[in-house]
Amino acid sequence: MALNHTPQFVPASDQSVLVKFGEEISNEVHQQVFTFYHFILKMPIKGVINIHPAYASILFTLEQNAGLHKTLTLIKKSWKASTQMRIPEARQVKIPVLYGGEFGEDMDRVSQHTGLDPVEIIKRHQGGSYLVYFTGFSPGFPYIGGMDPSLSTPRLTTPRKQVPAGAVGIAVEQTGIYPLSSPGGWNLIGQTPIKIFDWPHPTDLRVRMGDSIKFISVTKEEFDQLKENVT
């Protein structure tokens, strides 16, 4: 286990504090972020109303009335206490994906950029072991690391106005899943039939920070059977 260096605690505004664990995207730094994140979900800090975890940091938003220095001290204390906690074990999550065809409209584009045929792209995309670094940006959006770099493909030059919920795509060296229908510029290679995010149950994320995920290729029949409607 990597040694836990003391993170930096800095005001980000007069009502927020950033706790910074490092300057890199790595599993080691992620473990430190995740341990603290896990701890504060269980033991909320007085005066904190929102937490924004990311690759190497956590941002804390304070209450209107909270003192900046006082809350920063509480956050420091909480971090100290969290280092005594054992790192929670990663959940293993399988994501079924129907690759290519009408659900993977940009398969040809990825093929052209990578020089790989669709069968090889699907094989390599399925072959990776992925880590969910955090959920951020928009509701339920997972930041997933671990894609085979040979699949790297630049974003579309003109983003689509509407990408369906569950779309699986590639943007440069990242792969991702759109939890909700939204505009987007990722290269679409497939679609998952499962609900990643559901407004009636917002805390019930299928893919969560710290999860280890595997993409599993499914047939159209299996896709139709597994299909969950996003509300």
Next chain:
Amino acid sequence: MSLEILRAGLQTTVQDLGRFGAAHLGISASGAADSLSMRIGNLMVGNPENTTAIEMTLTGDTILFHSDAFIALAGSKFKIDLDEKPFPFWSGTYILAGQVLTIGPTLNGARCYLCVRGGLQVKKIINSASTHLTSGIGGLNGSILKKGGRIAFGNLDNMIQPIKNMENFPSTDTTTIRATKGLQWDWFDNQNRKLFFEKEYQVSTLSNRMGLRLSGQSILSSKGNEIITEGMPLGAIQIPGNGQPILSFVEHQTTGGYPKLANVISADLYKVGQLKPRDQFQFQLVEFPEAEKARLEQENYIRSLKVHYR
């Protein structure tokens, strides 16, 4: 008891003070763009500060009241008539069933709030009724109010005495917005920092509740324009590759990848909510203790209203 939209304004939404405790799920707070005005408006009708109200932008709505109501308008002054007679602003007023409130264009800033005694009865998601337009949730079907939209009101039971005859209102001057050093302050050299605080910026027409795009002096970063994605504070001033600042606002993304040069202080966020497209203003650098003092003073001001005017 209910009200009905006869004519929709430009961008009218149902808001409270925001949806907190869900940033780790990728959900930003949303909430009133000028929360200070909405809190005062609620106090004027005897509502708790966080009561659900209506936020109007640039041009308001025509609203028919199907029942008697006690209402107040707060924020920027808009042209307002009740059954074609001028209607008071910043004042709790009784109106009768069947009366029509016509809220026209703004006479000053971007936003005006309609607070109704007893609050609006709107389904809450994660403890908040706030509309989040980018995500399409909250308020009435996650959208702006439309003609024919009907909202029930008056369901609250924890009412207080309305405050009356207010004298000191929040300043409506938006020509100076104060800011503290941002998380990537050291990505910018002295010359660029100086330019940023010396020059005037104009609010672009591409601005919305998610963020305000500013046009004016380009700011150059000495370390590039991409950071390792990290949490985004409300009011962060980000510098993308084209050097034109983007100010993160109430519907901001929970995390972001542009360097942040500065951050609007909490006490001036309400002013950002009153900025209109093409408004000009200047940033002023302040230190953290001063910013925090201003925030706590604003909280004391709200508290004093409750004590003095009860």
